[in-house]
Amino acid sequence: MWEIYHAKLVEIELMPPDMLSSTISEIDIDPGLENTARFALTYDKDSKTKTAIVEMFRDGDRLEMRKVASFLAPGRLIAAGPEHTVVAARSAESGATWRIRGSEKHSGDFAYSRSAYGDIERTALTFVNGQPHVVVQTASGLLAALQPGSDVPVWTRNEALAHAADMALLELLPPASSAEHAAQETDPSVQPSAVARFVLRWLATVQALGSWAASGFGIAGTHRPALAPTDGDHFGFRKLAVFGSATGAVTAVGSQDGAHAWSHHLAVGRAPVRIEHVFVARSGHVLGDAAPVVVAVGRGRNSTVVAAFDALTGNVLSRDVLPLVYTRAFELPAIDSASGLRVLGLAVDAPEPYLAVWPATSDAAHSVCTFGSPLFFELGDTAGSTAVRGYRVGCSNLAEAQLPAQLEWKFALPAGETLVGAARYENGAQHTALQGRVLADRSVLYKYLNPHLGMLATQHEQGIGVYLIDRVSGRLLHSVVHEHALVSRAHPFLATLSENRVIYQFWQGLPEGYVTAVIELFESDRPDTRDERTVVSSSDLRVPSIHSAAFVSPGPATVLGTTRTGSSITTRDVLFGLASGKLLALPDALLDPRRPMHAPTKDEQAEGLM
Amino acid sequence: MPTKVYADLTSLVGKSQPKFENPVGYSSSASAASTSGASSRADDSSLRASKAWEVAMGPGKALPMQAFMAWMSGTNVSIFSIIITGMILMTPLKSLMSVHQTFAPLERVKGPQVDLTMQKLAFVAINVAGILFGIYRLSIMGLLPTTSSDWLAFIPAKQYVEYSL
Numbered sequence: 001m002w003e004i005y006h007a008k009l010v011e012i013e014l015m016p017p018d019m020l021s022s023t024i025s026e027i028d029i030d031p032g033l034e035n036t037a038r039f040a041l042t043y044d045k046d047s048k049t050k051t052a053i054v055e056m057f058r059d060g061d062r063l064e065m066r067k068v069a070s071f072l073a074p075g076r077l078i079a080a081g082p083e084h085t086v087v088a089a090r091s092a093e094s095g096a097t098w099r100i101r102g103s104e105k106h107s108g109d110f111a112y113s114r115s116a117y118g119d120i121e122r123t124a125l126t127f128v129n130g131q132p133h134v135v136v137q138t139a140s141g142l143l144a145a146l147q148p149g150s151d152v153p154v155w156t157r158n159e160a161l162a163h164a165a166d167m168a169l170l171e172l173l174p175p176a177s178s179a180e181h182a183a184q185e186t187d188p189s190v191q192p193s194a195v196a197r198f199v200l201r202w203l204a205t206v207q208a209l210g211s212w213a214a215s216g217f218g219i220a221g222t223h224r225p226a227l228a229p230t231d232g233d234h235f236g237f238r239k240l241a242v243f244g245s246a247t248g249a250v251t252a253v254g255s256q257d258g259a260h261a262w263s264h265h266l267a268v269g270r271a272p273v274r275i276e277h278v279f280v281a282r283s284g285h286v287l288g289d290a291a292p293v294v295v296a297v298g299r300g301r302n303s304t305v306v307a308a309f310d311a312l313t314g315n316v317l318s319r320d321v322l323p324l325v326y327t328r329a330f331e332l333p334a335i336d337s338a339s340g341l342r343v344l345g346l347a348v349d350a351p352e353p354y355l356a357v358w359p360a361t362s363d364a365a366h367s368v369c370t371f372g373s374p375l376f377f378e379l380g381d382t383a384g385s386t387a388v389r390g391y392r393v394g395c396s397n398l399a400e401a402q403l404p405a406q407l408e409w410k411f412a413l414p415a416g417e418t419l420v421g422a423a424r425y426e427n428g429a430q431h432t433a434l435q436g437r438v439l440a441d442r443s444v445l446y447k448y449l450n451p452h453l454g455m456l457a458t459q460h461e462q463g464i465g466v467y468l469i470d471r472v473s474g475r476l477l478h479s480v481v482h483e484h485a486l487v488s489r490a491h492p493f494l495a496t497l498s499e500n501r502v503i504y505q506f507w508q509g510l511p512e513g514y515v516t517a518v519i520e521l522f523e524s525d526r527p528d529t530r531d532e533r534t535v536v537s538s539s540d541l542r543v544p545s546i547h548s549a550a551f552v553s554p555g556p557a558t559v560l561g562t563t564r565t566g567s568s569i570t571t572r573d574v575l576f577g578l579a580s581g582k583l584l585a586l587p588d589a590l591l592d593p594r595r596p597m598h599a600p601t602k603d604e605q606a607e608g609l610m
Numbered sequence: 611m612p613t614k615v616y617a618d619l620t621s622l623v624g625k626s627q628p629k630f631e632n633p634v635g636y637s638s639s640a641s642a643a644s645t646s647g648a649s650s651r652a653d654d655s656s657l658r659a660s661k662a663w664e665v666a667m668g669p670g671k672a673l674p675m676q677a678f679m680a681w682m683s684g685t686n687v688s689i690f691s692i693i694i695t696g697m698i699l700m701t702p703l704k705s706l707m708s709v710h711q712t713f714a715p716l717e718r719v720k721g722p723q724v725d726l727t728m729q730k731l732a733f734v735a736i737n738v739a740g741i742l743f744g745i746y747r748l749s750i751m752g753l754l755p756t757t758s759s760d761w762l763a764f765i766p767a768k769q770y771v772e773y774s775l
Binding site for chain 2: 330371376424435438442444449451528531533535537
């Protein structure tokens with residue numbers, strides 16, 4: 001058992017002589033050794049970075065350090081096995097090299113893309129059937145098992161999605177038919193002669209006919225090439241999902257089968273970027289149009305990193321490190337004319353709130369300013385806050401692409417209450433094609449559809465308070481208190497907004513347990529009464545009439561969401577992500593506050609209430 | 611020996627007929643007048659007028675039967691009730707389209723014109739009553755767009771002046 005010696009003693013007196021004039025930048029401690037303490041010291045000497053593995057041993061009464069091995073460029077952590085071997089792996093330009101000290105023949109190269117997966121962070125040594133296997137993990141989560149004498153890893157496993165923070169779904173173009181190809185090749189801009197275009201199109205059709213006949217007239221099974229993850233289909237089922245993870249990995253997988261398309265590792269120096277948002281900046285719609293682009297926004301150390309990728313190939317188009325710390329990131333309703341990308345907004349809270357625009361050009365800021373409606377956003381809706389502030393985006397300071405934010409309203413929570421949850425409309429859930437609910441006598445209860453509806457949940461001593469506010473004017477529309485309810489890390493507060501409903505789940509305490517509550521908003525409590533205005537401003541709102549109900553949930557959910565529909569005609573389901581890893585979709589007829597507590601009458605049955 | 615008959619009618623042929631007296635109430639002047647002249651025409655137009663009244667009232671006799679059929683078909687929208695309601699609506703419509711043809715054979719073109727305006731008006735009124743009954747059946751079945759839920763698809767969505775991020 002080794003005693004712990006004073007660090008200064010070790011540093012001055014026990015350092016190997018040639019290391020005395022060096023600057024140590026990192027020390028990794030070798031875990032798990034029984035009789036010897038080993039360290040990997042990364043130090044700079046003579047303007048070169050070296051890694052030395054030193055071993056401490058007792059020589060009588062003295063403590064000595066002995067260098068076991070050293071190599072150029074920083075190596076990473078050391079593992080140990082029963083024969084006191086030491087493993088070090090270091091990243092090179094095109095991959096990594098690794099070696100097991102103690103037996104020189106055990107070394108090898110592991111070729112992988114450093115730009116895609118990052119540097120090697122950890123190594124471990126295991127023995128399989130007496131053979132040493134080295135397991136390495138890269139910064140973004142790629143795991144590989146390597147064996148000596150072979151450049152091909154035993155297995156690799158990409159665990160970059162384990163820390164996924166956000167995802168963007170990209171619509172893929174369907175494969176172009178031969179007619180579309182022919183039409184493109186014979187576009188008037190390419191082939192001005194109409195006769196030549198006609199002849200070329202006919203030739204293309206005849207060729208397609210010939211290849212169809214050659215392939216057996218389509219009878220003996222259609223020869224379809226395997227689709228890559230970036231190929232779409234005619235119905236739009238195949239999409240590309242681009243994930244951004246907290247370890248700095250941007251990964252694109254096909255949505256149909258999870259096939260891996262491309263990866264990239266975002267890092268500032270050696271520190272990985274903590275990606276929090278992924279947006280689709282340009283979606284490729286037309287054959288031959290510019291490639292689709294996704295943008296990842298993440299946090300570095302006191303900075304913000306915004307990187308744009310070609311969504312189909314994964315090439316980095318731009319990578320900006322902005323010297324600001326953002327609070328919220330969102331898409332702005334404007335397109336930058338220079339790059340054709342959707343403009344992003346980064347709301348900065350301190351010291352003075354403002355909105356930074358990306359791409360950080362005055363043209364992009366100008367396109368935001370020329371949007372017809374004034375833009376509003378809110379800050380302070382994070383857990384633990386006691387006031388929510390609403391801001392209006394101003395239109396000055398365009399040259400620096402930083403638009404000022406004027407404080408419009410402040411919603412201060414009552415004393416003793418702290419914010420535990422906030423929700424707003426996501427993924428177009430505020431759109432609906434049906435403006436009212438049809439009752440049994442063919443009258444209509446008109447829905448209260450306010451796209452600026454926001455929900456705040458607060459915790460105080462007696463329970464949970466739920467507030468419905470208008471996010472543009474800060475006006476309180478409804479509030480309700482759930483007594484004896486509790487929000488904690490074990491019982492999080494989940495909420496989602498869908499059309500004219502607010503659905504949320506919380507822990508009510510025993511005996512009810514988990515409760516799912518629904519608040520439905522209508523323009524009036526009397527049927528056939530509506531707000532006749534077609535243009536509404538949030539400064540002149542009518543208070544909605546509320547129908548609400550609470551249902552006991554059989555179990556906890558970890559996330560709540562709403563389905564997305566193409567034209568907002570289909571009724572939406574509420575999605576519950578369960579703790580068991582399953583997804584539950586409940587139709588909105590089940591979570592309906594107007595459901596009767598008795599057996600439904602004929603009229604209620606006609607309405608579809610159960 | 612030939613049978614003795616009381617009157618040998620075969621011997622009447624060729625003989626001058628004895629003068630018989632006219633029956634009681636028979637006036638020889640009346641029969642001569644009916645086969646010609648204005649009096650025959652007056653009888654003809656009154657006959658036509660009364661015939662036209664029968665034609666005009668004809669649909670009215672069918673209405674109670676249609677009403678009974680409609681009552682039997684019920685208020686639920688089903689194939690039978692739709693067929694009955696369609697029949698109730700289409701028959702008066704077709705009759706209204708062909709008013710002129712219906713009354714044409716009763717209006718004499720040459721000779722005195724019979725004024726059948728009242729009959730035509732009565733015909734139209736009865737058919738319109740039939741159509742109204744058909745519309746009433748439609749409203750009972752809930753097929754008329756009279757409530758706000760029927761116009762729900764045409765309500766424009768509200769536009770909000772501001773844009774929230």
